[in-house]
Amino acid sequence: MVKAGTWVEIEKVLLTPEQRAPQVPEDTKKVPYVMRVSGFLQKDAELNSEVTVKTLSGRIVDGTLVLVRPHYEHSFGDTVEELLTIGLGGEI
Amino acid sequence: MSRDTSYQAVMARKNEIMKMSMGLDYDVYKTGELAFDYEKMMDDCGFTLEDVIRIQAETKVGNTPIYELKNLTNAVRKTCKPGKGARIFVKDEAANASGSFKARRASISAYVAQQKGYKGMVAASSGNYGAAVASQAAQRGLRCIVVQEIYDSNKIGQPEIVEKARKCEAFGAEVIRLTVGPELFYYNLMVLEETGYFNASLYTPFGIKGVESLGYELVHQIREKTGKDPDAVMITQAGGGNLTGTARGMLAANCNAKVVACSVDLSGLHMASDHDFNRKSFTTGHTGFGVPFAVWPDRADVPRNAARSLRYMDDYILVRQGEVFYVTELLSKLEGMERGPAGNTSLTGAVTLAREMDEDQIIVVQETEYTGAGKHHNSQLSFARQMGIEVRRGDPTEGVNGKSIVIPEHLIQVTGHKQDMQKLRMSYLKNACKHVDPSKWTDVDKAFVAADCKRDLPWLEESLSKLKAEN
Ligand SMILES: Cc1ncc(COP(=O)(O)O)c(C=O)c1O
Numbered sequence: 001m002v003k004a005g006t007w008v009e010i011e012k013v014l015l016t017p018e019q020r021a022p023q024v025p026e027d028t029k030k031v032p033y034v035m036r037v038s039g040f041l042q043k044d045a046e047l048n049s050e051v052t053v054k055t056l057s058g059r060i061v062d063g064t065l066v067l068v069r070p071h072y073e074h075s076f077g078d079t080v081e082e083l084l085t086i087g088l089g090g091e092i
Numbered sequence: 093m094s095r096d097t098s099y100q101a102v103m104a105r106k107n108e109i110m111k112m113s114m115g116l117d118y119d120v121y122k123t124g125e126l127a128f129d130y131e132k133m134m135d136d137c138g139f140t141l142e143d144v145i146r147i148q149a150e151t152k153v154g155n156t157p158i159y160e161l162k163n164l165t166n167a168v169r170k171t172c173k174p175g176k177g178a179r180i181f182v183k184d185e186a187a188n189a190s191g192s193f194k195a196r197r198a199s200i201s202a203y204v205a206q207q208k209g210y211k212g213m214v215a216a217s218s219g220n221y222g223a224a225v226a227s228q229a230a231q232r233g234l235r236c237i238v239v240q241e242i243y244d245s246n247k248i249g250q251p252e253i254v255e256k257a258r259k260c261e262a263f264g265a266e267v268i269r270l271t272v273g274p275e276l277f278y279y280n281l282m283v284l285e286e287t288g289y290f291n292a293s294l295y296t297p298f299g300i301k302g303v304e305s306l307g308y309e310l311v312h313q314i315r316e317k318t319g320k321d322p323d324a325v326m327i328t329q330a331g332g333g334n335l336t337g338t339a340r341g342m343l344a345a346n347c348n349a350k351v352v353a354c355s356v357d358l359s360g361l362h363m364a365s366d367h368d369f370n371r372k373s374f375t376t377g378h379t380g381f382g383v384p385f386a387v388w389p390d391r392a393d394v395p396r397n398a399a400r401s402l403r404y405m406d407d408y409i410l411v412r413q414g415e416v417f418y419v420t421e422l423l424s425k426l427e428g429m430e431r432g433p434a435g436n437t438s439l440t441g442a443v444t445l446a447r448e449m450d451e452d453q454i455i456v457v458q459e460t461e462y463t464g465a466g467k468h469h470n471s472q473l474s475f476a477r478q479m480g481i482e483v484r485r486g487d488p489t490e491g492v493n494g495k496s497i498v499i500p501e502h503l504i505q506v507t508g509h510k511q512d513m514q515k516l517r518m519s520y521l522k523n524a525c526k527h528v529d530p531s532k533w534t535d536v537d538k539a540f541v542a543a544d545c546k547r548d549l550p551w552l553e554e555s556l557s558k559l560k561a562e563n
Contacts, residue, residue, distance in 0.1 A: 077474025
């Protein structure tokens, strides 16, 4: 169970494939248009259940509870050795 | 009363929502079938350049340093004919509050939103603009919502956009994360309707006015440092506001340096494709936006776009992904500066153009942007590998967008390639003809179209008859 007040992420399908904009290319038209937003959980709830959250702008938004305390993991990536020798003198 | 939230219904309410969220009526500027009074629209927003500079100083925007890149200039001179190799300068726009020139673009909108009593601002941007609006809103006590295209259908986020989401949240903004598709605009309208917040569109007169200070400052700084005017200014181009605002600022300073656009060549990749989304190593400053917006600016989220880049453009250079990564690395290793992708795009363009210019001439790269986790070229290349893209050193012309990135072995292989300006102008003209049949154009329309192409009336007449002959 996730306690009310926890910082969570919810997900919601905004448009099913049939409802998508007419101009989208074929591959994009095959998948739904999905939104994710983070906020404070309004009531105790189970993961993957329908919930409402209060976002940082104060909006109340509903959707499926998909993540508890979402965080960032982006990094500088694995070392790309091809970059290491650039600009050291020999080649320019 | 609950409103119809289908795609069609929301799009049909577009004009009404736009008026409410900006307090701007575009209809009053209409002067012909195609034409509108662009200069009047820009003037009517009510800010002189002095006002802009004063307002920006209130929120940590502007007055960024300019540096001469002497080591890079020397390296370039070793790859060109004697007597060639212009002096390369860079304006360090990363020094603005949010880390890019986009702080200028957001600053006047935030001021207006505050003055008009809006409670918050909404921006649709996956990039630096979202962070800029968040930073400016924070300083003016306004709430902020940023609507981003960030994931493909496998929920894989583009690392650079993930970093932008983080930065927006760092400034207290709510970030709405969307999957790939042009419906972002639809959801943006729904959020504007729901919140009643100010629409901080990238393409309003406020946005472009805010960038004029950049062009104006850079001319004065170069004059102060060198006693001369710059000969060329290299500008990373996507939606065209960067170029339009900078060029207008340069004109306000009576500078007639060449205005050169530069984009990363991403030809072959579709901008609204779920599959291609994470196979691009650049999220802006690329041809997917740069070319369509140059040849038809009125495709933006406002009725008339204040960013009209072709009006001010003298040349347009394309560079390859691998070339930009190489020059990014040189900026670090030769100049001791780590900066982000968009500024390094124009830096790469400048390297190629400097070679053709005389050594006493001056070329200015008009921006840098911040870098860091996700935005760094190492993150992008590492991510590209994960997505199955081949990364290697070699001849950059061998790179195939979406399949391989070839990083040059030597600076001499950083060449870029010029676009044919006549072709771009003809492409604009074809678009204009598609919108309104030329038989219906008035003299005002003709003058407007010619000005939008930076050409005169005889050119227009001649080009129109060429098009007619083709059909
Ligand atoms: C740092 C930076 N430079 C340049 C650009 C391109 O500007 P414009 O879209 O006005 O052409 C962008 C826009 O995304 C940007 O964020």
